[in-house]
Amino acid sequence: MQKISTCLWFDTQAEEAAGFYTSLFPNSSIGEVIRSGDAGPGKPGDVITVAFQIEGRDFLGLNGGPQFNFNESVSLVVNCDSQEEVDRYWEAFINAGGVEGQCGWLKDKFGLSWQIVPTVFTQLLGGPDTEGAARAMSAMLQMKKLDIRALQNAYDGG
Secondary structure, eight states: OOSSOEEEEESSOHHHHHHHHHHHSSSOEEEEEEEOBTTBSSSTTOEEEEEEEETTEEEEEEEOOTTOOOOTTSEEEEEESSHHHHHHHHHHHHHTTOEEOSTTEEEOTTSOEEEEEETHHHHHHTSSOHHHHHHHHHHHTTOSSOOHHHHHHHHHTO
């Protein structure tokens, strides 16, 4: 167990979300599921929490009710090594009911924000050519799903 992990507050979909997330990422699994007993909360058998790992990182899904919703102030970043990986994650989230955002951001069907980011993008923004970095940033601001070739072309001046 990690010293610090992330708790995600859902209304009633923690188990569904954990199943969805662990199906998308390799090296992921569902751990302990805690259910209500006769004393509650909720009906006996209702899921209270579900522990899961995504790529070795610990998460806890909590069915806490409708009082709180996710917003863009917290997002999970998926660092992708190729355009194929960017496309795969982007399409998996969108095709499952997610909503596209700008600049590589999207919201999944549960309302959680994700950033699907090619690792090369940080190299382009931090590269030695500051004008190229500005062009790459400008190109990124026009995109929804990030396009590595277009970002590289912008950095290169093309």
